Amino acid sequence: MALPRTYESQNCSIARALEVVGDRWTLLVIRSAFEGVRRFDDFQDALGVARNVLTDRLTRLCDEEIMRRVPYQERPERYEYRLTRKGVELWPAMMTLLMWGDRHYAPDGPPVIVGHRGCGGTLTPRFTCDSCGATLGPGDVDTRPGPGA
Incomplete structure (x- = not known):
């Protein structure tokens, strides 16, 4: 049974933060970003994570404004991922x-x-x-x- 993602019955910042960063792959993506990894393929090489899992984690980190996508190439269009101030605070x-x-x-x-x-x-x-x-x-x-x- 999955834990609920809402906390009406409790006021717990730890639980809320864990909903965002409490997953193994998420923390390892953040660790890699602190080590200077920026590009999707480099995250995948460094972590050995499945592409769909990495896509999911990077999307969530961007949605939560912990990382941001920054274009580095136009043709073909390619992005790198950088920690935001919120991410650096981790x-x-x-x-x-x-x-x-x-x-x-x-x-x-x-x-x-x-x-x-x-x-x-x-x-x-x-x-x-x-x-x-x-x-x-x-x-x-x-x-x-x-x-x-």
Whole structure:
């Protein structure tokens, strides 16, 4: 039985947010977008997701204004997908989920290290650099293979 998509009997922002981003493929599309993936075929290659599933997730993310379609070629017409400000605001949640997964499901260590481009330090749970103390956002970091890669 599917969960209802309306919440008249409860006032729960978590439940409402999960209706939009609580699906595995949706979160992986968002993760890939943070990693710089923009084009449909590149999302498919990176994720190994079926075309119809990817189409559905990208359409939903655009409908919810988390991503937007931007033309990059006229003939034939082709689009890329970019995170909107609303999408970029998911970065702290994505990083928190990554760090939680590293703590509980990465027995060989984190598969990916989120590093500060400025000094090479790493992201802390407070979204600061463990080396220089700078507050970090998605534009301040890059990723590199970790010990569990």
